[in-house]
Amino acid sequence: MQEYKLFIDGEWTESSTEDSFDDINPATMEKIASLQIAAIDDVDKAVEAALRGFKIWSETPPPKRAEIIFKAAGILEERKEELARLMTEEMGKVLDETRGDVQEAIDIAVYTAGEGRRLFGETTTSELKDKFCMTVLRPIGVVGMITPWNFPIAIPAWKIMPALVAGNSIVMKPASDTPLLTIKLVEILMEAGLPPGVINLVFGPGQIVGKAIVHHPEIKAISFTGSLETGKWIMSECGKQMKRVSLELGGKNPLIIMDDADLDLALEGVLWSAFGTTGQRCTAASRIIVHEKIKDEFTQRLVEMTEKLKLGDGLMPDIDVGPVINKSQLNKIQKYVEIGKQEGARLLTGGNVVNPGLPGYFFEPTIFTDVDPDMTIAQEEIFGPVLCLITVSSLEEAIEVANNTRYGLSSSIYTKDITSAFKAIEKIDSGITYINAPTIGAEVHLPFGGVKGTGNGFREAGTDAVKEFSDIKAVYFDYSGKLQRAQIDQ
Numbered sequence: 001m002q003e004y005k006l007f008i009d010g011e012w013t014e015s016s017t018e019d020s021f022d023d024i025n026p027a028t029m030e031k032i033a034s035l036q037i038a039a040i041d042d043v044d045k046a047v048e049a050a051l052r053g054f055k056i057w058s059e060t061p062p063p064k065r066a067e068i069i070f071k072a073a074g075i076l077e078e079r080k081e082e083l084a085r086l087m088t089e090e091m092g093k094v095l096d097e098t099r100g101d102v103q104e105a106i107d108i109a110v111y112t113a114g115e116g117r118r119l120f121g122e123t124t125t126s127e128l129k130d131k132f133c134m135t136v137l138r139p140i141g142v143v144g145m146i147t148p149w150n151f152p153i154a155i156p157a158w159k160i161m162p163a164l165v166a167g168n169s170i171v172m173k174p175a176s177d178t179p180l181l182t183i184k185l186v187e188i189l190m191e192a193g194l195p196p197g198v199i200n201l202v203f204g205p206g207q208i209v210g211k212a213i214v215h216h217p218e219i220k221a222i223s224f225t226g227s228l229e230t231g232k233w234i235m236s237e238c239g240k241q242m243k244r245v246s247l248e249l250g251g252k253n254p255l256i257i258m259d260d261a262d263l264d265l266a267l268e269g270v271l272w273s274a275f276g277t278t279g280q281r282c283t284a285a286s287r288i289i290v291h292e293k294i295k296d297e298f299t300q301r302l303v304e305m306t307e308k309l310k311l312g313d314g315l316m317p318d319i320d321v322g323p324v325i326n327k328s329q330l331n332k333i334q335k336y337v338e339i340g341k342q343e344g345a346r347l348l349t350g351g352n353v354v355n356p357g358l359p360g361y362f363f364e365p366t367i368f369t370d371v372d373p374d375m376t377i378a379q380e381e382i383f384g385p386v387l388c389l390i391t392v393s394s395l396e397e398a399i400e401v402a403n404n405t406r407y408g409l410s411s412s413i414y415t416k417d418i419t420s421a422f423k424a425i426e427k428i429d430s431g432i433t434y435i436n437a438p439t440i441g442a443e444v445h446l447p448f449g450g451v452k453g454t455g456n457g458f459r460e461a462g463t464d465a466v467k468e469f470s471d472i473k474a475v476y477f478d479y480s481g482k483l484q485r486a487q488i489d490q
């Protein structure tokens, strides 16, 4: 079993605490690694290294930065299978999905490498003669990243690659449940030629290490993916220092099924949206809003299909649903199931912790019906395999229910009617809307993020990704040789 120190200034560096924590396979409960916990002093050291790294990296021409990112994409591709297997061991989701997670990291690396020869500013006109106006992008400096466990390599890559191509250096704390894939990603970037100090890794609890990153005055921006509560705290702390912060928080994503939907297609989409990744995606559908005319047939078929899903170790080929990540998530899911029952929702299937012959954290795919849109289980993000069915009688009502949430990340509608589809695009308050497709499956060249409690207006991936990690400078170049006053001289 490997023990990891902190990665500072290109070296594995002993932490100044004596403490470490274990990385555990949530299906088998085997220990797969142990990691040293950083102290505040170690975060300081990481920031000092990142400041030195920033000097070198920000002066490296963007196409050269991009060459390293592109090379890293190639190494990720070569090692895709090995990384996917490691991810299934560390995080639990099935191999097909962990292969997808690694593929998403490859995709963002390839896409972002192209930015090395773009990083476009704008040139524009001036209201005065002999004056040239343009914008240029500048790196921000040292950026702090705090990432979740559900996409152990894709989400770190979404943040790291654009931040790097834009010329920033990084201090990062990956989730304590899944640090290994971030470590592998950083090792691959180093192998591809990233200079020491440009990316530094510290490990440990958010309460200590995450906090130290958020509070460090030399860290000029924070990029965080995680819960709404933590996001709010980070935003208010960053506000005190006038620090830029980009947040990608929770979801309570609705999937609408209209009475004219292709039911076979919708059923497949619901199963994948709700129980893929054991429901542990920000984009998972947790509220199915179904038209009353098809409700009975839909519900009966959905329950049959759900009961056929096979739980177990994601490394095994016939497994559909892996474990949940840890004990506290398991308890949280169980707690919400109890709340659902108490509030009067009807449990159709699931609802229990189970043991599919393994000691890990398994929870049955669970469906509640007769769910009122205001019930706790229809309002709070459970982040597990728990689905609420809500019945409606019209598109207007469906959209109203869809919007009755504090979140706004993903959404979907199944319909054959183009008017209903366009109404959904126009009226659902979310950062992403799918038509006749699941709520999960965002591609890296489109912006990812949401409205309301899901975020603070930033978008990851797509063309906006480099903007998350850049400052825009407006440049006025006056070649008239005389004083020209904007708004005054005509």
Ligand code: UN1
Binding pocket: 104, 150, 151, 280, 281, 282, 283, 284, 439, 440, 441, 442, 443
């Ligand atoms: C997340 O759930 O935090 O669209 C990210 C998707 C994936 C990314 C999900 N490509 O579900």
